[in-house]
Structures are given as structure tokens and as C-alpha cells.
Amino acid sequence: MTESPPGPWSGYQEGLARGELRFQRCGECGRAVFYPRLLCPFCGSADPAWETAAGGGTVYATTTMRPRDEAPYHVCLVDLDEGFRMMSRVDGVAPDAVRIGDRLRLLIVEEDGRPVPTFVPAERS
Template sequence: MTSTPGGRPDFPLPVPNEDGAPFWEHLRAGELCIQQCTSCGRLQHPPRVLCPGCGSPDRDWAPMSGRGTVYSFVVTHQAIHPSFEGHLPYVTALVELEEGPRLATNLLDIPPGEVEIGMPVEVELVPVSDEITLPLFRRPSSPRVE
């Protein structure tokens, strides 16, 4: 069993599709960007062909601050794939970015018993292959200025 940089287990990786490819390209370049409708300004994730707000096909990619809060989470105690064995329990979190969109992700260095809904987190981009850099989240490195 190998571990990736950042201590994340060697889980199966996402496979980008055509709509999502720019999301992964931005991550690989070191930036967390979310698809934004250029007609109504709505941010949407996962990426879509048409804006669910106004139906426009005109889209761009907006850089995010990387700051957010834990909106919801589950602690998994049973391996659903052989690569997860030896890494239980682990946390899958839904992180709400301060700009609004929510990402399904994993948390770094936060034990399952310490995860709380509403806790502040910030993104850390973790390269796990030539193609894939994952947006994972950890506790903020410095106190947040409101």
C-alpha cells in the first residue's frame, strides 16, 4: 500500500470528463477554479453544459479563495474498495466554499473524531498523478480574518 503526498491513501482517482477537464487543468496549474455562468454569474459545481440557473451555455472559470467550511461529512468504517483497507476510518466531507459552491472531498490531518459541521477549512492542492491534482482540505494555517 502506498500513500500519496499529503498522506492521502492511494485511492482510485477521478477520471475527468469533457465538461470537467478545465476544473482539473486549473488544479494541475495550482488554482481551484469553479465554473461560472457568464450570463447570470452563477457558480456551479460539478461543471455542466448549460447553466441550471438561466440555461445559458456561456461559461468561464472563476478562481476561488480556497477557504470554506465543512457543510456535511460522513465517516466510513468499511472498505468499499480494496485500496481503502488499512485506511479506515476515513472522512468524506462536503466543503462549502466561501463563494458558495460545495465540493465533495477528503480532509487532511483532521481525525474523524475532530471533524465538526461548520469548522473552517482551507484547500490544499495535492498532486496524486501526472493528470490529477486533488483539492483536499485542512485546518486553516492562520486564524481567519473576518
């Protein structure tokens, strides 16, 4: 019996622990794949290859959560420059000041003892 390599979730978590946001790219169709998995959901090819995101992204959709019992907080969908989308949040700015189209920079932070990929506004050049 051959031993299977660790699952995609493990590879993703291992990346975060090293300060990398990993995604996959399909060797056949070239599309970016996120969340990581054992086949490309676009063309069906097996074993898309790991890559590491450079960390630049753009706000695709945004909301400010307004719970009754705690301070408002931010949730958004971010389009990474490499061509995939993920849920995250933008720190370092008021939640309702975040706008769709804002440019962002990845910031992996430690939360509840685990690394979490958040974003901050990109510095203007």
C-alpha cells in the same frame, strides 16, 4: 468545420494541475456553477465563465468511513466561499474531529499521480 474547445472536464483538470481549483460563474444569473459544464443549470445560459476559488470553505456535511480492513477516513461536503459545493475530505485532523461549520483551507495534493483537491483546517486568526 470549426474546432470545439476542450470540454469542461479538461479545463477543470488543467486548473488542478496548475494548483488552482476552478469553477464557473454564470454571466447571466451570477450563480457559481460546479461541476463545470457548458450551460448554467440554474438559468440555462450558455458558457458560464471560468473562475478560480480562493480556497476558503466551510464543512456542510461530514462522515467518518469505518471500513473493516483499513483505518477510518474522512469524507465531507464543503461549501466554498464563492458559493459552490463539492465532495472532499479534511486532512491533518482526526476524521471524527471534523465538525459541520468548521472553516477549511484548500490543499491540492498529488494522489495516484493526479492532483486531488482536499482541505485542511483553516488556521485560526
